[in-house]
Amino acid sequence: MYGAGDVRVEEVPDASISEPTDALLRVTRACICGSDLWPYKTMEPDPDGARMGHEFIGVVEDVGSAVESVAPGDLVVAPFVFSDGTCDFCGEGLHTSCRNGGIWGRNGADGGQAEAVCVPQADGTLVKLPVAEDDALMPSLLTLSDVFATGHHAALGARVEPGKTAAVVGDGAVGLCGVIAARRLGAERILILGRHPDRTDLAREFGATDVVAERGPEATERVRELTGGEGAHSVLECVGLEQAFETAVRIARPGGAVGRVGVPQLDSLPAAGVSFVNNVTVSGGIAPARAYIDELLPEVLEGALQPGRVFDSEIPLAEVPGGYRAMDERESIKVMVKP
Amino acid sequence: MYGAGDVRVEEVPDASISEPTDALLRVTRACICGSDLWPYKTMEPDPDGARMGHEFIGVVEDVGSAVESVAPGDLVVAPFVFSDGTCDFCGEGLHTSCRNGGIWGRNGADGGQAEAVCVPQADGTLVKLPVAEDDALMPSLLTLSDVFATGHHAALGARVEPGKTAAVVGDGAVGLCGVIAARRLGAERILILGRHPDRTDLAREFGATDVVAERGPEATERVRELTGGEGAHSVLECVGLEQAFETAVRIARPGGAVGRVGVPQLDSLPAAGVSFVNNVTVSGGIAPARAYIDELLPEVLEGALQPGRVFDSEIPLAEVPGGYRAMDERESIKVMVKP
Numbered sequence: 300m301y302g303a304g305d306v307r308v309e310e311v312p313d314a315s316i317s318e319p320t321d322a323l324l325r326v327t328r329a330c331i332c333g334s335d336l337w338p339y340k341t342m343e344p345d346p347d348g349a350r351m352g353h354e355f356i357g358v359v360e361d362v363g364s365a366v367e368s369v370a371p372g373d374l375v376v377a378p379f380v381f382s383d384g385t386c387d388f389c390g391e392g393l394h395t396s397c398r399n400g401g402i403w404g405r406n407g408a409d410g411g412q413a414e415a416v417c418v419p420q421a422d423g424t425l426v427k428l429p430v431a432e433d434d435a436l437m438p439s440l441l442t443l444s445d446v447f448a449t450g451h452h453a454a455l456g457a458r459v460e461p462g463k464t465a466a467v468v469g470d471g472a473v474g475l476c477g478v479i480a481a482r483r484l485g486a487e488r489i490l491i492l493g494r495h496p497d498r499t500d501l502a503r504e505f506g507a508t509d510v511v512a513e514r515g516p517e518a519t520e521r522v523r524e525l526t527g528g529e530g531a532h533s534v535l536e537c538v539g540l541e542q543a544f545e546t547a548v549r550i551a552r553p554g555g556a557v558g559r560v561g562v563p564q565l566d567s568l569p570a571a572g573v574s575f576v577n578n579v580t581v582s583g584g585i586a587p588a589r590a591y592i593d594e595l596l597p598e599v600l601e602g603a604l605q606p607g608r609v610f611d612s613e614i615p616l617a618e619v620p621g622g623y624r625a626m627d628e629r630e631s632i633k634v635m636v637k638p
Numbered sequence: 639m640y641g642a643g644d645v646r647v648e649e650v651p652d653a654s655i656s657e658p659t660d661a662l663l664r665v666t667r668a669c670i671c672g673s674d675l676w677p678y679k680t681m682e683p684d685p686d687g688a689r690m691g692h693e694f695i696g697v698v699e700d701v702g703s704a705v706e707s708v709a710p711g712d713l714v715v716a717p718f719v720f721s722d723g724t725c726d727f728c729g730e731g732l733h734t735s736c737r738n739g740g741i742w743g744r745n746g747a748d749g750g751q752a753e754a755v756c757v758p759q760a761d762g763t764l765v766k767l768p769v770a771e772d773d774a775l776m777p778s779l780l781t782l783s784d785v786f787a788t789g790h791h792a793a794l795g796a797r798v799e800p801g802k803t804a805a806v807v808g809d810g811a812v813g814l815c816g817v818i819a820a821r822r823l824g825a826e827r828i829l830i831l832g833r834h835p836d837r838t839d840l841a842r843e844f845g846a847t848d849v850v851a852e853r854g855p856e857a858t859e860r861v862r863e864l865t866g867g868e869g870a871h872s873v874l875e876c877v878g879l880e881q882a883f884e885t886a887v888r889i890a891r892p893g894g895a896v897g898r899v900g901v902p903q904l905d906s907l908p909a910a911g912v913s914f915v916n917n918v919t920v921s922g923g924i925a926p927a928r929a930y931i932d933e934l935l936p937e938v939l940e941g942a943l944q945p946g947r948v949f950d951s952e953i954p955l956a957e958v959p960g961g962y963r964a965m966d967e968r969e970s971i972k973v974m975v976k977p
Contacts, residue, residue, distance in 0.1 A: 388892060393917060456919075488658035553727060553735035563914050567906035575902050575923040578732060580795075584917035 300335075300351050302344035311350075314415040319365035320383075322421035324357035324375065327432045328441050329395055329411045329636040330610070331622050332379075333471045333525070334471055334562045337539075339365075339623050351619075352412030352636075353379040353403040354444035359425075359431035360415070368422045374432050375425040377411070377418060378588035379403065379445040384423025392590040397423070414638045424480045433478040438607025438635060439599045442476060446633065447606035448588030449560045450476025450537070451595065454484050455557025456583030458535035461485030464526055467507070468547045469537035472609040472633040473560060475505060477535040480607055482506030486533065490525060492518055492546065498632060501608065515542055522550040530555065536583070537561050545569040553577040560586055610635045639674075639689050641683035645959040649688075653754040658704035659722075661760035663696035663714065664769045667780050668750045668975040670961050671718075671948070672810045672824060673901045676878075678962050691751030691975075692718040692742040693783035695966025697771055699763075707761045713771050714764040716750070716757060717927035718742065718784040731929040736762070751958055753977045765931045768939070777946025777974060778938045780843070781815060785972065787927035787943035788899045789815025789876070790934065793823050795897025795922030796872035800824030803865055806885045808876035809837035811972040812946040814844060815873040818945055821845030822937075825872065829864060831857055831885065836972060840947060854881055861889040869894065873920070875898050884908040892916040899925055927965070949974045 300306050312318040316323050329352050338349070359373045369375055382389050389397050389513050399420055404410035407567030418424055428440055442448075450473050459465050462624045465486040466475045470493025482505065499510040513521045530552040536544055539561025547557045548570040551554060557574075560583050574581060577593050598604045612631040614622050615638070622634035639645050652803040655662050668691050677688070681746045698712045699848065708714055718892060721728050721736035728736050738759055743749035748756050757763055767779055781787075783792045789812055798804050804825040811830025820828050828957035829848040830841040852860045862869060869891035875883055878900025886896045887909040896913075899922050951970040953961050954977070 391893055393893040396916065554730055554732040557915065563910040565910055566922075567908045568910045568913075569906045571902040571904055574907075574920075575898065576925075577735065578921075578923035580918040580919060580921040581907075581913075582917075582921075584914040587917075634662045 300338055300342060301346070301348040302616060303338070303340055303342045304350070305344070306339070306557065307622050308617055308619055314351065314409050314417045316361055316363050316417060318419060319363035320420055320422065321363045322359050322366055322369055322418045322425060323361040323362050324416045326355050326357040326411060326413055326416055326420055326638050328437050329355040329413070331619070331626055331634045331636065332410070332445060332601060333473060335623065336627050337562060339627055350404040350410030352410040353445070355411035355416065356428065356437065356441050356444070357416065362421060366421045369425050370372065371425060374430065376428055376440055376443050376592065377425055378592065380588070381418060381424040382589055383420045389423060391585055394587040394589040395585045406584060412616070412636055414450050414616065419541060424589065426596070436599065436607070439605055441635065442606040443588065443592050443595060443599065443610065445588055446472045446609065447476040447479065447595065448591045449473050449586040450535070451585055451591050452586035453477045453535035453537055453558040453560040454480035454533070456556065457535050458556040459484040459486050459533045462531040464485045464488040464490070465533040465535065466490040466492065466522055466531035466550055467535045467537060468492045468543050469561065470495055470502060471537060473539035473634070474535070475502055476606050477537050478502045478505040478507050479604060481535065483604065490531060495629065496507045506621040515546065518546050519549040520568045533558070539564050541565045541569055548574045548579055549612050551577065551579045553579070556582055558581040559583040609633045613637055639677055640682060640685070640687045642677070642679055642681045644683070645678070645690070645962050646765045647956055647958055653748050653756045655700055655702050655756060657758060658702035659759055659761065660702045661698055661705055661708055661757045661764060662700040663755045663757055665696040665750060665752055665755055665977050667696045667776050668694040668752070668977065669780060670751070670958070670965055670973045670975065671784060672812060672918070674962065675966050676901060676903060679964055689743040689749030691749040692749035693780060693785070694755065695767065695776065695780050695783070696755065701760060705760045708764050708766060713767045713769065715767055715779055715782050715931065716764055717787065717931065719927070720757060720759050720763040721928055728762060731926055733926040733928040734924045751955070751975055752953065765926065765935070775938065775946070776864045777949045778944055780974065781945040781948065782931050782934060782938065783925065784927055785811045786815040786818065786934065787930045788812050788925040789874070790819040791925035792816045792874035792876055792897040792899040792929050793819035793872070795895065797895040798823040798825050798872045801826045802871040803827040803829070803873065804872040805829040805831065805861055805870035805889050806874045806876060806881050807831045807836055808900065809841060810876060813874070813876035814841055814948050815945050816876050817844040817846050818874065818943060820874065822943065829861060829870060830919065834968065849910065857885050858888045865891070872897065878903050880904045880908055883902065887913045887918055890918045895919040895921055898922040923953055934975050942965050947973045952976055
């Protein structure tokens, strides 16, 4: 990406192993993230550009001398942050703060919207998938790299509990995965705040019980109506814009929690007085996807969870620029890339 | 209070019982709260004025026909929010959101900086004290009404745990009580951020292990130095100003928590990006003091906890205006009122 709206598919030098802890992957599936749309809307022109893509599945082609957990031929999924798996933060399940970690496409790391990627900290990062590379489960397995793990993180931050009410702010792919996660954690009632019928219809299939198409103060009022005036115990903030965050705080029940996973497009979090008076906890942040894959993978393999349904488009690498455009214009919920 | 800096002691009609759930108290101890200083600094002139004081101990003089738990002659402490003790929020320990509750001095309720107070919801609100009305423990018992309970709420919101590092932002009475609470919950290391040596000296006596006198970015840097570059697992925000909150977020260790109890003097919470990237949880709010009194009272009665040491001045009712001035000018940490 060379600037807002300027995505190009280019030949770059082949990805290669440089550290003994690296693995080289041939990418079999990647995708475009809702968070990629923020720079797509706002990035200042940069002649050096930025490599894009942080969600992918691939086949191991080669490994460094220190890599023990994966071998050439293995199909693996990579979470959107690489991590060593051995430091104290990884031990605490906060792989996003790994002392030897990093994000794809930053600081010299490869991007995942590509034919191949060098994976640093391969032992800590990659998770083997016991299926063939073109298995029908690929879309759902790919969501473990970010979008479903992020929805799960929102649900945990929002402290979803069995029998309680959850509200999901945002009907993008993360919000839809948040519905799945809230349902999985036992929420009895799940409200989704969104105004795109194709998306809220899918949310209903995932377990949403109510759709709130209003925004701002009207949305708050509608949620209160639907919850006996109280608000939701758990609110999953899956957008990142100021109004969405403000709504999230205002629709939370006193003593409730907001799990925020929308990348914040604001410097400060609104409604500081409301959250104070109502003792609303604000938790969440960038999701440590790696921490969740082991737990979520079996249910995806069984087909009990189908987060891959958020993909409504599949394109080859050459069409990635059009994929960004389609997602930005809401023609597509989430685009899968098959290199 | 009739406006900023304008506190008057006036004769008002005698407090009296109007509901069967009321109790009439003769106030034996009250005090001035750090939160009273916000209107003292900023209140627009109001010819009707506002009754002040929300922390008090008193002797029950009379009770309504439905009151069962206290009787004339009982010495009782009142938390700073009255509550019925029976609704779902009270059952969840969130008495500040009680469906039949309220705050002293608002919406027709009496204020505690007075000779007598009518206590609504007496059964849910008042806690009997098994001591005489002039017992030497009065200062510490009085802190259960708000300031110590609030420090405890900050420590809970900040998820203080045994062996971990806590940082307390603010060396006012709440911050000092936060040090006691953090120590009580087992924090191994307790940093206090404050620049008043008399207060930080008291913090050390309460269990603080390090004093950080810097502010803003320098404070953040100093805390990082003191914590091996990491920050504190738990941060107690006991001020409410923007800079204090920003510092609180920035000195938190990734995955850590900020327990906020400073009444927010800002519309939004800064450092939204930092808390996102570091997965810092922001919890807390107005403290449900009533929920904590049963737990904290025994240790205060034993003398194991001495939060009453935050009082460094005792005045009669007539001198309350001077008490506000003394606290506002930092001549006094916290002023006790003996009507």
